[in-house]
Amino acid sequence: MKRSVVDLTCREVVELVTDYLGRRLQPQERAVLEQHLLVCPPCTIYFEQMRSMVELAGTLDQAAAKPPDRAALLTMFRRWKKGES
Numbered sequence: 001m002k003r004s005v006v007d008l009t010c011r012e013v014v015e016l017v018t019d020y021l022g023r024r025l026q027p028q029e030r031a032v033l034e035q036h037l038l039v040c041p042p043c044t045i046y047f048e049q050m051r052s053m054v055e056l057a058g059t060l061d062q063a064a065a066k067p068p069d070r071a072a073l074l075t076m077f078r079r080w081k082k083g084e085s
Contacts, residue, residue, distance in 0.1 A: 008036045013043045017050050 016033055019025050025033065037044045 008032050010036075010040060010043050013037070013040070014046065017047055020047075021051060021054050 013033060013036055016025065016029065020030060020033055037047055
């Protein structure tokens with residue numbers, strides 16, 4: 001059964017965005033999602049945020065990233081819990 005843009009809910013768009021960005025949707029599914037984005041500004045904003053995040057994540061250099069210092073994280077958490085800055 002073919003779906004139309006009116007059949008696609010915003011919740012389904014959220015569930016499909018990752019597959020869309022990963023080019024794992026069938027052509028008909030892609031078309032319906034794209035049509036929904038044309039008529040739904042909140043979903044369009046969500047889609048653009050996800051697209052930007054995926055693009056930025058692809059630019060990270062994992063070799064340069066250091067694992068967080070456990071002691072520093074615990075100190076920050078304890079300060080936050082006490083309401084300190």
